[in-house]
Amino acid sequence: MKLSARFSLLVACIIVGGALNVGYSAGTPAQSATIKVGAGDDLRAIYATPQDIAEGKRLADSSCARCHGANGISTTKGVPHLAGQRPGYLHRDLRAYQSGARGDKAMDGAVRFLSDDALVKVAAFYASLEPAQPSATVGAKAAPAKPDPLQAGKNAAASCGGCHGETGVSKTPGMPSLVGLDPKYFVAAMDAYKGGQRKHDLMKSMAVAARGADLSNIALYYALQKPARAQTSAAGNEAAGKAAAAGCAGCHGDEGVSGSPATPSLAGQDAQYFAAAMRAYKDGSRKDDTMKGLAAGLDERTVNDLAAYYAARQPQPPKVRKPMSTSEWAERCDRCHGINGNSTDPRSPMLAAQRADYLEKVLHAYRKGERKSPEMAAMSDALTEADVDNLASHYSRQKARAVVYVMVPGK
Numbered sequence: 001m002k003l004s005a006r007f008s009l010l011v012a013c014i015i016v017g018g019a020l021n022v023g024y025s026a027g028t029p030a031q032s033a034t035i036k037v038g039a040g041d042d043l044r045a046i047y048a049t050p051q052d053i054a055e056g057k058r059l060a061d062s063s064c065a066r067c068h069g070a071n072g073i074s075t076t077k078g079v080p081h082l083a084g085q086r087p088g089y090l091h092r093d094l095r096a097y098q099s100g101a102r103g104d105k106a107m108d109g110a111v112r113f114l115s116d117d118a119l120v121k122v123a124a125f126y127a128s129l130e131p132a133q134p135s136a137t138v139g140a141k142a143a144p145a146k147p148d149p150l151q152a153g154k155n156a157a158a159s160c161g162g163c164h165g166e167t168g169v170s171k172t173p174g175m176p177s178l179v180g181l182d183p184k185y186f187v188a189a190m191d192a193y194k195g196g197q198r199k200h201d202l203m204k205s206m207a208v209a210a211r212g213a214d215l216s217n218i219a220l221y222y223a224l225q226k227p228a229r230a231q232t233s234a235a236g237n238e239a240a241g242k243a244a245a246a247g248c249a250g251c252h253g254d255e256g257v258s259g260s261p262a263t264p265s266l267a268g269q270d271a272q273y274f275a276a277a278m279r280a281y282k283d284g285s286r287k288d289d290t291m292k293g294l295a296a297g298l299d300e301r302t303v304n305d306l307a308a309y310y311a312a313r314q315p316q317p318p319k320v321r322k323p324m325s326t327s328e329w330a331e332r333c334d335r336c337h338g339i340n341g342n343s344t345d346p347r348s349p350m351l352a353a354q355r356a357d358y359l360e361k362v363l364h365a366y367r368k369g370e371r372k373s374p375e376m377a378a379m380s381d382a383l384t385e386a387d388v389d390n391l392a393s394h395y396s397r398q399k400a401r402a403v404v405y406v407m408v409p410g411k
Contacts, residue, residue: 045087046346048124056125059118063110072126080358084131084402088347090123103370127346131400132353148325149386153221156214159206168222170230176273180227180315183219184261190215197287199280224322227268227315234271234308236301241309244302247294255313268315271307278303326390332379333391340398353400359392 048056060072064082068074072083082090095116097107111119147155157168160178165171168178178186192198194207210218245256248266252258256267266274280286282295298306330341333351337343341351351359365371366380367388383391 042088042092042347044120045091045123045127048087048121048128052121053125053128056118056121056123059114059122060125063114064122067106067110072129073132074355074358077355078357078361079355081132081354082126083129084400085126085350086343086346086348086403087123087127088345089343089349090126091120092347093349094119094123101372127403130402131350133400134353134397148390149217149220149323149384150224150325152214153217153219156210157218157221160218165231167225169225169228170232170270170273173232173270174272174276176270177228177230177268177315178222179225180257180265180268180318181219181223182258182261182265182318183216183223183320185258185264186219186222187215188262189264192287199285220320220323223318223320227317229268229314230270230311232270232272232311234304234311236271236304236306236308238305238308238312240302241305241307244298244306245309248306256310257313257316261318265315265318266310267313269307269310271304271311274307274310275303278306323384324387326387326394329383329387329391330394333395336375341395342398342401342403344403346403350400351395352398354395356392356396359395360388363388363392 060068064072067076067079068082069076072081072085074081093102094111094114096102097104098111098114098119100108102108114122160168163170163172163175164178165175170177189198190203190207190210193200193203196204207215248256251260251263252266253263256265256269258265277286278295278298281288281291282298284292295303334341336345336348337351338345338348341354343350362371363380363383366373366376367383369377
């Protein structure tokens with residue numbers, strides 16, 4: 001259910017027969033879902049009385065405010081906001097620090113001598129506060145999230161379309177198609193232009209101007225485009241080229257579809273470009289000892305026949321996984337952390353309006369195994385650096401919603 005920003009969110013957590021009933025109150029009858037809970041201590045904080053919360057405030061002011069800020073709004077880099085955070089999560093987290101499971105010396109020392117009753121009260125106090133909002137999230141990245149790598153690659157490749165075709169399928173004789181190539185090979189080829197191993201003044205200038213991230217994103221963009229043969233003609237004899245290509249299959253694959261990231265696929269490649277590349281290997285203007293030796297024994301007719309054969313082959317997509325966008329990642333995260341990071345489970349942390357630098361730190365800790373959680377390890381293992389930055393920025397910009405837990409005695 002999408003929640004409008006104008007709704008005041010009330011989550012009623014009703015403990016009846018061991019079930020936690022969660023419902024939204026937004027001027028209409030609540031739609032409830034049942035979450036099974038055990039009898040563990042991590043729900044004690046939602047039973048806190050006003051006196052408990054007042055005691056929690058006294059403890060928090062003396063033990064926590066120096067780092068986490070007045071009323072739980074942090075102004076310290078890498079230190080999270082606690083205001084409005086879910087009470088079961090806070091209590092469980094504090095106990096993890098107390099046991100040394102989190103490996104944070106500052107936090108371990110801060111909570112080491114607090115009783116479990118004190119931890120419950122501190123958790124209840126912070127959970128009772130209004131959460132930080134994006135405008136107050138010092139350290140959040142104000143800039144828009146970076147484009148996902150695929151979109152960034154498409155943007156960066158715009159200047160390449162005039163020669164190589166909009167989606168990397170060449171329409172110009174002598175210009176190579178860029179589809180069907182493994183990203184590692186594409187980046188290596190651009191580095192070769194940059195370093196002078198391949199001679200081409202225009203390509204060298206473009207390679208020098210491109211940042212490493214841009215090259216990787218462009219390579220990814222072309223690798224994920226639908227492969228098609230170059231829309232150019234070939235002068236050689238395809239049948240003769242097939243016979244001559246028998247010795248090439250070991251590296252470049254059957255019918256020119258390579259199985260190695262370091263070796264280019266040749267299927268569907270523009271014939272004139274292929275022939276020019278073979279001549280460059282032959283005369284040494286393109287540096288590659290293996291290809292120089294193989295090209296040395298080929299006459300012009302055989303080169304053209306090979307070019308015609310490979311140009312007629314159907315290229316195939318390389319084995320590259322399409323990266324998930326930030327919105328797709330966030331959709332997965334929201335399954336546990338709530339819509340836009342507003343958790344409705346008192347044991348799951350709210351991510352909305354949290355400091356971006358803290359979220360980045362935590363995601364890196366899960367990726368490195370410094371924080372232990374099978375679920376978070378599985379989720380974070382596939383994240384790239386850009387994914388981490390974008391997710392942290394995304395959640396830091398979401399509106400945080402306070403949650404009120406209303407305890408209703410069972411019948």
